[in-house]
Amino acid sequence: MMGAVIDTIRHKLEEAFSPTRLEIVDDSDRHHGHAGHTGSGESHLNLRIEAQAFAGKARVMRQRLVMKVLEAELAGPVHALSIIATAPGEG
Incomplete structure (x- = not known):
């Protein structure tokens, strides 16, 4: 079950x-006791996104987008976000 933060991120x-x-x-849950962990979840997320919009762009530019x-x-409920952004066909 996903929470409101993840639903919002998915939509955006x-x-x-x-x-x-x-x-x-x-x-x-793996960050219990770390900075930004509130116990309510959705504060530390791993994201994998594949989109044509990333084609021809460097890794840092993809993350910035x-x-x-x-x-x-990122200014509010999400303390840490790991991003893997690729273009179709890149793996």
Whole structure:
């Protein structure tokens, strides 16, 4: 079951990039006792997104594009976000 934060992130990324693959994993439980861990979940996330929008762009630029879309979530409930952004056919 996904929470409101993950649902919002999924919606924003689908709107911005029309991904062919989108996986969001809540990794918050593994960060118990770490900074940003509130115990409510959805504070530490792993993201894998594949979209044509990333074709021809460097890894850092892809991450910046994702972070711009998720600016509000990164300023609020999301403490840590691991991003793997690829273009179709890159693996």
